[in-house]
Amino acid sequence: LAGRAPAEGRKVDIAGIYPPVTTPFTATAEVDYGKLEQNLRKLGTVPFRGFVVQGSNGEFPFLTSIERLEVVSRIRQAMPKDKLLLAGSGCESTQATVEMTLSMAQVGADAALVVTPCYYRGRMTSAALIHHYTKVADLSPIPIVLYNVPANTGLDLPVDAVVTLSQHPNIVGIKESGGDVTRMGLIIHKTKKQDFQVLAGSAGFLLASYAIGAVGGICALANVLGAQVCQLERLCLTGQWEDAQVLQHRLIEPNTAVTRRFGIPGLKKTMDWFGYYGGPCRAPLRDLSPDEEEKLRLDFTSNGWL
Amino acid sequence: LAGRAPAEGRKVDIAGIYPPVTTPFTATAEVDYGKLEQNLRKLGTVPFRGFVVQGSNGEFPFLTSIERLEVVSRIRQAMPKDKLLLAGSGCESTQATVEMTLSMAQVGADAALVVTPCYYRGRMTSAALIHHYTKVADLSPIPIVLYNVPANTGLDLPVDAVVTLSQHPNIVGIKESGGDVTRMGLIIHKTKKQDFQVLAGSAGFLLASYAIGAVGGICALANVLGAQVCQLERLCLTGQWEDAQVLQHRLIEPNTAVTRRFGIPGLKKTMDWFGYYGGPCRAPLRDLSPDEEEKLRLDFTSNGWL
Amino acid sequence: LAGRAPAEGRKVDIAGIYPPVTTPFTATAEVDYGKLEQNLRKLGTVPFRGFVVQGSNGEFPFLTSIERLEVVSRIRQAMPKDKLLLAGSGCESTQATVEMTLSMAQVGADAALVVTPCYYRGRMTSAALIHHYTKVADLSPIPIVLYNVPANTGLDLPVDAVVTLSQHPNIVGIKESGGDVTRMGLIIHKTKKQDFQVLAGSAGFLLASYAIGAVGGICALANVLGAQVCQLERLCLTGQWEDAQVLQHRLIEPNTAVTRRFGIPGLKKTMDWFGYYGGPCRAPLRDLSPDEEEKLRLDFTSNGWL
């Protein structure tokens, strides 16, 4: 089944599109599990491969360990049985990451998405990161997906470390959020014999990622334009590159708007517009100003999505 | 008493030198409270103003909440009564920071050192950071010291935010670890009416910081060359700038070695040389290689400290 | 004809692959025009769209104005008549750039490639850059190609400036060397009505650039693996994406080697291996060390090119 380590040595297939699910909060900043399930029901109708929970868009650094697990547990129950659940389990220390990964497996995660530790980035050498991920992968009952997101971590997992880690039987792929397709191409090239899978970390370079050999994407934008992101996937997989290009172009500005430009507050505001529950973020993230909101809207309307 | 908010509106005086205490671990990565107390006894003989606990050098991102508090509690008991205890209480979310600050006060901290939240640095605007710190300061029973450390956070707390926050009666100062003395001078200039105190975050620019108006320093190097750092303080405060300059020059390379160059593993290794217990770091931080260790030693021997 | 401004308002077509020609020097650092012509004869057999002269790989900052023009003039004479000659004419001042562009036209350039001025990058706002390029394009008898190369200039020509400039009748496209395909896609999307052409600035992301809508590339690697880069172009243009992907993957490491990793000294050393004249660079660029040379070779042999 999905997420189980295969007997004959092939790595679990994680190809496809995933929304990194947001965590809904009430006006008093409590996790709103009702709204979470409501969002999941609506997202469940989109042909996603699965869901990413506790990625950067899930505001995981603002949740307690108990909340992190409870959110994953609720989503496991609310989501369709045939979809994959990738749970973010990264912490700063190796030991905490091991424990969180174990717990994520217990509450139903099919695979763990492990962000690079970064507070001591000056000492996060290839050797240190290889040691970290190897330890986590050795002890994890579920497959590990590396997670490289320099915009948040200020750190690029070195290519040589990725290549070494790709040889670990329990490390199945990487989410690449940096947008450097040369790097992605090189990783794909140098891990060819390892059954190692690369997922684009954003919808802005999804077409280019497919072109270079990626197998899917974890895209914040899929929380609001899920059908369109899945359509882009289909166009790429079936070789309809011209249509893919037109669609990709129209997704760039909306994607930048809900990621780099306006962040999670932008994404949640957009969710409100598209019939999901977005709601507030936890502090210190703040709501958009009216001016920001207007610019956000324009990024969608000018591309024909609103 | 030290650390209590004064009746007549003057902010508590935090001037002086502080070592940011490291957290000793056993070979199996448990906190070694015995070694911690042993280190404190030795550090207690140096004329420090106090101790910083759970700063970046305390590996706080690797400790559980319970460990963070227990370490502070033990140090409170082990340290001389007349010294200040500044406890790092920063977390990513405002709410968690508020709670940790309260807890730190309960276990005996005189003031809380609050690092800038940084995972969502793209949205950490002046407004967001002002809101964050104001909330923490409003609810804290102990004074707040801002903590700006761009090498770890990838973020500079904007000067205008510092100036605004300096007006809060419960925000008494800032630890500036970036080493930009122009910035430090500007902060001192623009907060002159606020009784706001600037502490240098590293021994490498301590003399320059005093020259520009800082009132002290929180210096990793003080964990091993505490007497010398305090001597530098004295030379600056008594206007012996020529002697201060000679001493400052000899401290730059050792300081860089135990901070930017070799990080906490370098600091702990040096502690072993100087009669303290350094010991291992928690993973993913790794021990120095023999080659790194040799270079570290050279940075001390070539300046006459070993 | 190629390079002439068209009567009916359509911009000149610059689609295709170009090598950015290196400038050969003798052992005493004189321009070696004989070797230059010899290289051109060999490059002339590759199905390039044309040649870029005085790009970054031409060491233009090390040439006098007279040398810059003489090199272009010689290449014009040595190269096949049906190919385009794009000449780098960027200088720091607007006035010097205008004059150099005029001179380049006089010695036979079909279009001018104009790098962003960058010494005062702190003041190179969109407004300043729009003004600069508009002035140059207004006064130039030949079409202008913008040139964005942040690795050399420390500056990204803002997308909004590119969009504005794309509306100028004498600005026909941009060479994008940064490798950010999201940015490239956005530029292509927002200049759709302007007949504006995007060229990839490096072979490392050539496939991805074609996928997203670029029309060609100016690739240092084409100086040594010209046939292969042109083959990659053909595979992309004819929709043979799987073969293209395999070829692209094998070109990434060699490409990085002759650009970011070992620079022009690496490119020239490789030219020596591939039957061209590479020779020395002008100082302060230095020859590769034996160790670097070995690594450079490995980047080609491990991908089956040597």
Add this chain to the structure above:
Amino acid sequence: LAGRAPAEGRKVDIAGIYPPVTTPFTATAEVDYGKLEQNLRKLGTVPFRGFVVQGSNGEFPFLTSIERLEVVSRIRQAMPKDKLLLAGSGCESTQATVEMTLSMAQVGADAALVVTPCYYRGRMTSAALIHHYTKVADLSPIPIVLYNVPANTGLDLPVDAVVTLSQHPNIVGIKESGGDVTRMGLIIHKTKKQDFQVLAGSAGFLLASYAIGAVGGICALANVLGAQVCQLERLCLTGQWEDAQVLQHRLIEPNTAVTRRFGIPGLKKTMDWFGYYGGPCRAPLRDLSPDEEEKLRLDFTSNGWL
């Protein structure tokens, strides 16, 4: 005499304050030599050690070689005989820098200020830069001052290269514009036996530079507040650190305004206010907007200078 290589091997003394002179232009962007001499007359009344010509504030990248030399020649004639003239002679190539340095000596420069070449910064290793500067110093009839200005060059001259170069008998010092006093202190410490002199490259960290052992400063701000910058020098040299601190604080915002914040257009606008001729910059530098001008003015008025 000043600027002449000393018989007995001691390096020429360059201690003191220098304004980096701006180049005045007419409305049609010609060099206005009359205004230049007029400015020099007024600057000549300030107790400067000398003048820097063709530094970054002189817009040297916008001048032809002939203009560069003519400007220096005119200033040599217009300035008091007992002052030093430091002329910027840096070019991208080693050969051009050698030639420009020779020419600068011929038109009367006492020493040459040589900025790091930077277009190929990826290959500007310590070895390359040591080779470059050694060649220039070997062939120069006048002493060489290294010039490190990362804000313009995107490059930091490595400390180990500075230490090696300090041993050259014809390299007398460095202008450090980065503002990193830890780095400055280390350079001073490691070149103690070399008679090597460090000049602060900006007035914002001048006091801190003196405190750490610098011997002077080349300060854009000295073009408008020359007497005040010289007063700050005097306060530092006579040990009046408290008064120095008060003055330094008041100079930080005006200094930032005419450098990083508003660049040369800001400096020239301010010159107009202070009775000098500022005038326009050459394109692509643009005049300040009215809004910028107002902010610039506020940085002076709020500190009591206007």
